[in-house]
Amino acid sequence: MTKTIYEEIISLLREAVQAVSRELGEKENKVFTWSEDKFFLTLPSNEKFGDYASNIAFFGATFYGKSPRELAQLIDAHIVKDGKLLAKTEVAGSGFINFFIARERLYRELAEILSAKDKYARTSAGGKKKIQIEFVSANPTGPLHVGHGRGAATGDALARIFRALGYDVQKEYYVNNIGNQMQILGRSVQARFEDKEIPEDGYKGDYIKEIAGQVPQKSAPNEDFFRQFAIDTILDWIKKDLEDFGVVFDNWFFENTLYEGRDLKKELLTKLDHEHPPKSYEKDGAVFVKTTDFGDDKDRVIFRADGRPTYFASDIAYHENKFNRGFDQVIDIWGADHHGYVPRMEAAIRALGHPAEKLKIILYQLVSLKRGSEVVPMSTRAGEFVTLRQVLDEVGKDACRFFFLMRSPDSPLDFDLELAKKHSSDNPVYYVQYAHARISSVFREAEKNSLQLADGSGQLKTLELLKEPEETQVIKKLANFSKILADCARTYDPHWLTIYVQELATVFHNFYTKHRIVTDDRELSLARLNLIKAVSLVIKDGLDLLGISAPEKM
């Protein structure tokens, strides 16, 4: 596993800073401790600021009574510049250190992509750390709607990215298959089946009729049967929808298994109260958890006066179960409509004695559908929700996933169905896929001219022919891929990758229109074929990690 350019620069920078610390420490008898999270590089917006930039000198400056610029110059003087990694560095502005990568290093990176192929940018950063991502987890009371699609796309893409970075990832779906809603579901189907009035609070959608229609006539159904039948049927739908959406879970966890063959109440209370002071108490016959001790604004009931557990009891037990399975990090992905639930869940984790950082809850904002400028009405209450299936059938998996992943989970998503269907440059999915197809097409053309890339043809000697600014731009963009993946993992946000593949497509298209690839100059043609090969590898890999296909023709 070779080090990335980014990692190499960071370690040079760290060494330089340490050297400066020692020097100033000896001279002035005081040592500033740079916090480790300040060692990062940004990708400057303007290329005259170099390929990477660091603002590290802004941090120790006042401590040493120097200006950031002075400190930056000191650090800069200690950075090793041997031409293998860095062509030069510069202190600029009020104290930035700008790094310019040596051409030689860029060619080596390109060669690395060509030989690593789809293993490029795979790192061991995760160190086999066990992560669990729980997402979708919609109650099996109806088909998935578009909102669930956003959760599904986000969770699945994150899982793929974390895996690529060497984490041991498990994807899980939690099924609420017991409780009041399930009783109501069962009764609704039963009423349909028996042609009776659906209960006031029952489910009234057409899909209830559909389920009732599938109940075998000769069975002797009772309420339990209807409930189970309904749950099974709906779960089958959900699984099928997810599968067609490209999402396959490693594990389906059923709520009822939390209760089977054990006294959950006793176990939970033992867990909560084994340390002094106890974290639970009884009031008016009900059992409360003192979540207020951990930042929640009121204590929460986990067992009602009649002894029945609340939803929250299941959730606490479920998360305890996750931690018992040995995950170092547990990620929950919820729709923003559940945000009110976050403080109590986090409080519960701490009440159970787990460090708060072990649980990461990602909230994604809601999705609204549009056709052009017209808003598609959606209201769960009126039963007017648009299903994931409908959108999937209409716009296809690739566009659907790309649109869901195009925005940060934080920002509300306007999903324009018309745009997603368009096969034109307005549509970012096709823009990126087109770049990939175009490259495949060039290779078909090259073969006609009996030009082929043999394994290992990406020799440095050949690659060094790539000197045009547009070529350099492409190589630099390619070299950023691993940093982008790391950013996605650090921020738990895959949308950086959707932006990245678009940018990569842009620099490629720009190069393509300016320079001909297949020419009489055989060596140069080979060099350029290698370059676009690398582009197609990274685009394919990037799209793969988003769960989107990279077609060779379209």
Place this chain on the structure above:
RNA sequence: GCGCCCUUAGCUCAGUUGGAUAGAGCGACUGACUACGAAUCAGUAGGCCACAGGUUCGAAUCCUGUAGGGCGCGCCA
């Protein structure tokens, strides 16, 4: 009423741990195919980063307040 999220170009949005001259795409306008896919590319115009204070060497980014929008506030799930 209380809490959380949001407000950046005509539109849809980037701007990640505070950093340099706030960036894309669409739309508008101008230009580029007698050789590899024009589903493409190049260029021009377009901004009081909702508003008002504050913290900082430095704020679209952090804090406080105001206005507007979304969501949530059960011994429901």
